[in-house]
Amino acid sequence: MLGQALIHRIQRARGLDQVAEKVSGSVSAVTRPTPVKNALSGSWLGHQLHPVLTDLPIGAWGAATALDLTAGEEGAAAARRLVGMGLIASAPTALAGASDWSDTNGKDKRVGLVHALLNATASALQAGSWIARRRGRRGVGVGLSLVAVGFTGVSAYLGGHLSWVRGIGVNRTAFQKRVGRWTDVAAELDVAEGELRRLTIDDIPVVLTRHRGQLHALSAVCTHAGGPLDEGTLDADGCVTCPWHGSRFRLADGGVERGPASVPQPRWEVRVDAGRVLLRSA
Known part of the structure; x- marks a missing residue:
């Protein structure tokens, strides 16, 4: 053509x-x-x-x-x-x-x-x-x-x-399926403050972290261009920054604090049961 x-x-x-x-x-x-x-x-x-x-x-x-x-x-x-x-x-x-x-x-x-x-x-x-x-x-x-x-x-x-x-501007998490069941992913004591830990649940990459003592989890694939959030940085305001283009997301709700991302990051619910961390799609 x-x-x-x-x-x-x-x-x-x-x-x-x-x-x-x-x-x-x-x-x-x-x-x-x-x-x-x-x-x-x-x-x-x-x-x-x-x-x-x-x-x-x-x-x-x-x-x-x-x-x-x-x-x-x-x-x-x-x-x-x-x-x-x-x-x-x-x-x-x-x-x-x-x-x-x-x-x-x-x-x-x-x-x-x-x-x-x-x-x-x-x-x-x-x-x-x-x-x-x-x-x-x-x-x-x-x-x-x-x-x-x-x-x-x-x-x-x-x-x-x-x-x-080429998928420029397409949400890179658009086709990630929801996980409705609670999934055991780690021991609570193993998740250190400020650590960005990459996990996989049903082939979906997830980043788990602890900020000011509270556990949070987001999908690890940046919605903007697919960057690995677990290789990014976590700041004092409770936001994770993608290492590829600097998109910044709030841990609390996945909302975009800074572009170029325009789509919020999918959030995961976190529960601790008997010292184990369990996650499911929010």
Whole structure:
């Protein structure tokens, strides 16, 4: 398939790495403050923000093109407004996407870079279209928008590959089954304060720890990208930080304290019976 051939070519383009790493470093610096990272990652939303925002510019530009092709001069004013609305919406959409992209690696980062460049090109063309329409050159504006929509379509194809083929942004615990029975996992006295102990219950990795004397357990696979939480760090506030991208989760309820994770970490109930620690899905 032509699309797959394009993706494979981009994945092998190691020449993109230098640019990607430089841009990624700048994005990481901008998103380092926790409120910024959480806002752009969608930690407050329950899933990633970028896919939600993409509907706004694509929808506005698609509607503008539909008016261009079917409404003629009667729809010219509305089409110009829609092009402008898409441009406004494209800014936060790009910021959210850049934040997500900065936490990818290797082949995915290369594809994401081309995805971003295509979107930037489409936005520049739509800006030119809006200016042309504003100056009364509707035909030029329509032509620029049509070309821009083509770039957007190719970019969307690459974005779909990252999401649905590569699983970027997909909750890595989504298919973990619930364990309803209490399962004996350790002796209570063997769990030291601050230790992050990895266990396996029905093939599900779990991290068990003791914080301020109280036992807590979460699924050990980070919801963001699958990082091993048992290899992370436990802080004084009772939060565990993933070693891969720095997502931070509360032990008490699995809630996200810092992105890029946007989905809470599955929590496990803990019970102590006759000196033994038992767990089950919360």
